[in-house]
Every structure is written in structure tokens, then in C-alpha cells.
Amino acid sequence: MKNALRLNSFGAMFVRIVFAAVAAFPIVFMLVSSLKPDQQIFGDMSSVAAFLPIGNISLDNYTAVFDRVPAARFLINSIGVSAVTVVLGIFVNSLCAFGLSRMEVRGKKVVFTAILATLIVPFQTLALPLVWWVNQLPYFELNGFSLEISKGWLDTYQVQIIPFIANAFSIYLYHQYFESIPKELDEAARIDGAGWFKIYRQVVMPLAGPATATVAILTFLPAWNSYLWPLMVVQSEELRPVMIGIQYFFQLNVSWGEVMAYASLITVPVVILFVAFQRSFINSIASSGVKG
Amino acid sequence: MTTTQLPSRRRPGAPASGAPAPSAAPRHRRPGYLREQLSGWGMIAPAAVLLLAFVFLPAILGFGLAFTNARLISPRPVEFVGTDNFARLFADPTFWRALLNVSYFAVVVVPVQSGLALAMALLINKKFRGVNFFRTIYFLPVVTSMVVVSLLWLFMYRREGLINELLSTFSFGLIQGADWLNDPATAMPAIIALSIWQAAGFHMIIWLAGLQSISGELYEAAQLDGASRWHQFRYVTWPGLKHTRSLVLVTITIQALGLFDQVSVMTQGGPLDSTTTIIYEAVRSGFKQQETSYASAISLVFFVLVLLISAVQRYLTREKD
Numbered sequence: 261m262k263n264a265l266r267l268n269s270f271g272a273m274f275v276r277i278v279f280a281a282v283a284a285f286p287i288v289f290m291l292v293s294s295l296k297p298d299q300q301i302f303g304d305m306s307s308v309a310a311f312l313p314i315g316n317i318s319l320d321n322y323t324a325v326f327d328r329v330p331a332a333r334f335l336i337n338s339i340g341v342s343a344v345t346v347v348l349g350i351f352v353n354s355l356c357a358f359g360l361s362r363m364e365v366r367g368k369k370v371v372f373t374a375i376l377a378t379l380i381v382p383f384q385t386l387a388l389p390l391v392w393w394v395n396q397l398p399y400f401e402l403n404g405f406s407l408e409i410s411k412g413w414l415d416t417y418q419v420q421i422i423p424f425i426a427n428a429f430s431i432y433l434y435h436q437y438f439e440s441i442p443k444e445l446d447e448a449a450r451i452d453g454a455g456w457f458k459i460y461r462q463v464v465m466p467l468a469g470p471a472t473a474t475v476a477i478l479t480f481l482p483a484w485n486s487y488l489w490p491l492m493v494v495q496s497e498e499l500r501p502v503m504i505g506i507q508y509f510f511q512l513n514v515s516w517g518e519v520m521a522y523a524s525l526i527t528v529p530v531v532i533l534f535v536a537f538q539r540s541f542i543n544s545i546a547s548s549g550v551k552g
Numbered sequence: 553m554t555t556t557q558l559p560s561r562r563r564p565g566a567p568a569s570g571a572p573a574p575s576a577a578p579r580h581r582r583p584g585y586l587r588e589q590l591s592g593w594g595m596i597a598p599a600a601v602l603l604l605a606f607v608f609l610p611a612i613l614g615f616g617l618a619f620t621n622a623r624l625i626s627p628r629p630v631e632f633v634g635t636d637n638f639a640r641l642f643a644d645p646t647f648w649r650a651l652l653n654v655s656y657f658a659v660v661v662v663p664v665q666s667g668l669a670l671a672m673a674l675l676i677n678k679k680f681r682g683v684n685f686f687r688t689i690y691f692l693p694v695v696t697s698m699v700v701v702s703l704l705w706l707f708m709y710r711r712e713g714l715i716n717e718l719l720s721t722f723s724f725g726l727i728q729g730a731d732w733l734n735d736p737a738t739a740m741p742a743i744i745a746l747s748i749w750q751a752a753g754f755h756m757i758i759w760l761a762g763l764q765s766i767s768g769e770l771y772e773a774a775q776l777d778g779a780s781r782w783h784q785f786r787y788v789t790w791p792g793l794k795h796t797r798s799l800v801l802v803t804i805t806i807q808a809l810g811l812f813d814q815v816s817v818m819t820q821g822g823p824l825d826s827t828t829t830i831i832y833e834a835v836r837s838g839f840k841q842q843e844t845s846y847a848s849a850i851s852l853v854f855f856v857l858v859l860l861i862s863a864v865q866r867y868l869t870r871e872k873d
Binding site: 302305424455488 | 588591595624625672686691693694701704712713714717757758761812817835838844848855859
């Protein structure tokens, strides 16, 4: 009995290690290859050296990436677009959930139901009509003292941000979380003369940290990884996000080591974020399970 | 301060039914009522307006545009053309090929990916030394973007690439390997493999959440009755995952039908249309050829497909109640 149990747990550990090897080997290969010249990558391919940073190791591929394309610009674009989307998304969606959850607003049930209904529409169905639609929208630009109105949002920063700020799932998550915070807190604050916005800002939001972490991660990942949308709406080189940048870079017939360097460059920051905030990441994915 | 009676809705998640509308009427004039309405709507409005502008309107527009001749950039006014776009779509062999390809993709990916994800979840469900290490490693592919994953596997799938080297090493030279992405017979299986590799960790987490919601007492009771490992899984775990199961199936199926990034980066639909997909065709016509109307028709067919499949899956999982 005891032997069988030990065998069992040994077997389970073996399977775990096999799964881990399969999950990790492409990423290790990517990181290691980013440090090698192409000749060596191909030379090492048939041995375990493919996964080891040995031989002719340098950061040459990384410097080459920055020499060939404005990779720093792409990174700044993606960081900016993701950060603005996350910050505005947290504000707009939590505010909406606050109104829907903690205030007695007439008609809020209809609004909440309509918001939840948007969850059944996958983004891919909207994407093509949305391209046409954003191309019809007016665009206001303050030029000195005159306000200039032009048509069409294509090829701008806002077209990468504004359509993705409001998110039904974020509103739902905040709503769920707010419902678990006792309403007596609001009452007490009201007696002290606090307005609704002050209650939102100083009573409810400070207690909603876990919901904010979840929403931040679930907004950040698609914003950083977005590909289909910027592929269609961004043309200028200086507005490109990293995922469009890497595909463009790849098409320049560069060496594989350089492609792996670029790929590592845009993957490692997210991996570091993940390792640092692992619990929040796992929780946010688990909570996204209630969708659908 | 008025002592507002809180409506009894202490059950989060319960649908908001049973409106307190008529009984609320006499309280309209309590102090702060108008202010609450105004601030409330002020808070709801930004998100509501954005959703209206970027989800509801495009959805309705997409429906409408599918019956017109709209182009992305065109000097001519948009005209109603009836069902012309759909007639053209259903007569297009590439569209049927795309439908066949995503069906093939979904039929393999849905069971394999959910099964592997469940296996991974079971492997790291119990606490043991190093559980965090394994969880991190299993989740690593999920935080890697699909575009990066596609480029990386594009490299590994070359004829003299890492995949073929590994295959030949582990089979002691028996398996030669293929030119995966350039052969119509192997291109889709190759895309399937990397898609499962990337996304299984995501559904592992959802399974894990389901596993941890099953009460430990049930397992203790089963052990007291002398149930084997398999019986515990069959009669405690599996029924306990009922809700999670339908959820995982629906989300994987919808993701599978929306296949785009991998194809766009790796094969551009080729070779010989063997990897083209519905969304890839929509982007090709709507964006590259600027035929918004035709692309809207494709998107509409895709949406109907998604609705149908989630309805069918919901029905199948509900039946057993």
C-alpha cells in the first residue's frame, strides 16, 4: 500500500515534469537563441546546447533590433496605449459599477442588463464594422486657438484606446465586488456629509483593491497583445504597437536571432509582471471563468 | 438623514428581477433624491455612452452594412443591395473552405485542449512542494502573446527546425518530420499544436477554480466508503465540475472559431487555403480589399455561428438537470 502510494506520487511528479518541459522548452529556446548568432543557433539545434546559453553569447541581436527599426518607439507606444487604457478603464468602469450597485438610480436594471448583453458579442464580429465606423467619426484637434475638425480616426492613438475603455466584464467584476462591501459604510459617510463621488473615491474604491487588480490585468493583457485591431487601423510607423512592430520587423528579412531578440524583448516584461503579481494574475483568469 | 430601507438584494449574481418600482414611488421626494439620480446617471453615463458607441452601434451597423455595398473609403453613397453579399458569400468556395478549416480546428482543439488543461489542473490541485513552480511554468505560455508564439513556432517548424530535430532525437531517427507549414496536409495540425500549447494554461486555471470549489468533505466521505482514486474522480470530481465544464467548452469553442492571429502571422491562409479562417477572410475582404459590406456579411455569419454553438452547448449541459 505504502509502496503503491509512493509509486503513484512518483508517477505524478514524472508527468508534471514532462508537462513542464513541454510548456517551457519553446520559451527557453527563444531566450537562448536571442543571444546567439544565426550560425550557432542552427549548429546547436540538434543537441541540448539549443537550450543552453553557451558558446558565442552576446547582446548583438538586441542592439541590431534597435538599429533596424524604431523598436523603442514601438515599446513606448504599447506601454502608453496599455497604460492609458488600463487607467481610464479602471476609472470609467468602476464609476459605472458604483452607480449601478450602490445607488438607487431609476432605470439602472435595464442599463445593467444591456451592459451584460454585450458580453455575448465576440470582438471579431465587431471589428470590421468598427473599422468603417471609426473612419466616419469626427476628430477634434486644437491647433493654436482654432479648433480643427477632421473626419476619421484611422491612424491615431485614440483609435487604439477609446473603443477599449468601457468593458462590460470589468463593470460586472466591480459590481460583484461592490455588492460584497456593506452599504452601511455609505450611510455612515453620508451622515458625515460626504457626496456620492467622495464615497466612491474614499470609501468604496480603497476597499476594492482585488477587483482593481483583476480589472487592471484583464485590461492590460489584451491591450499589450492586441494585433487584429492595430493591424487594420494603424498605418504610420510612429504609431505602431509592439505586436505590429514585430511582424513588420520579421518581414524585413532579418536574422532569426534578431527576431528572437525582439520577441524576448516584448515577452520578458510581461513575464516579470506575471511572476511579481502571480496571485493577482491567477485570480483574474479564474474570475474570467464566470464569463460566458 | 432618511433611513432608507435597503432593498433586499444580498445575493450577488442573482439576476436583477422583481423591481421595487411601484413601492418606491412615495419616497421620490425624500431629500437628496434628485441629487442621487443626477450623480448616479453621471457616473453610469461615461461607460454607457462608450459601450453604446463602440459595441451597440457597430453591432447594429454591421448588421445593416451587410445588406449594402459600403466600402471603407468610397466617394459613392452607401446603397442597399439586399442579400447580394450573402449570395456571393455562399457561392464562394474559399468561404466554405474557411468554415471547414475552423470546424476542423475546433473539433480537435476543444476536446484536446480542455482535456490537457484538466489534466494539468489535477496535477497541481493538491498542495505539494514546488506546486507554485509548476503552476508558474504551466502558465508561462499564456502570458506570451499569440503573435510572439506564432513567430517562435514558425521558426521551430522549419524543415531543419527545432521540432523536427526533437522528433528525430526522441524517435531515434525514425521520424523524419515534415515541412510543416508548407504542406497543406500538415499546416493546420501544426497550427493546432501551437494553439493548444499557448492556451491550455488559461483553461487550467479555470478548471483549478472549479476543482477548488468542490468541498473536501465529499472526498473524505468517499474515502471512508473505500472509493478508489478513479471512483473519487468519477463520482465526486466530475459531477462537481459540471458548471466549469460547460464554461470551458463554450469559451474554447468560441475562441477556436475566431482563429486569426496564428494564421495571419504564420501562413496567410495558405498553402492552398488549407489554413484560412472565417475571420481571416473577413479581414482580407474588409481591410485589404476595403469591402466593408462583404466583410460585415462574413462577420454576421460568424456571429450567428457563435450564438448557435453556445446555445447548443448550453442546451446540452442543461438537459441533465
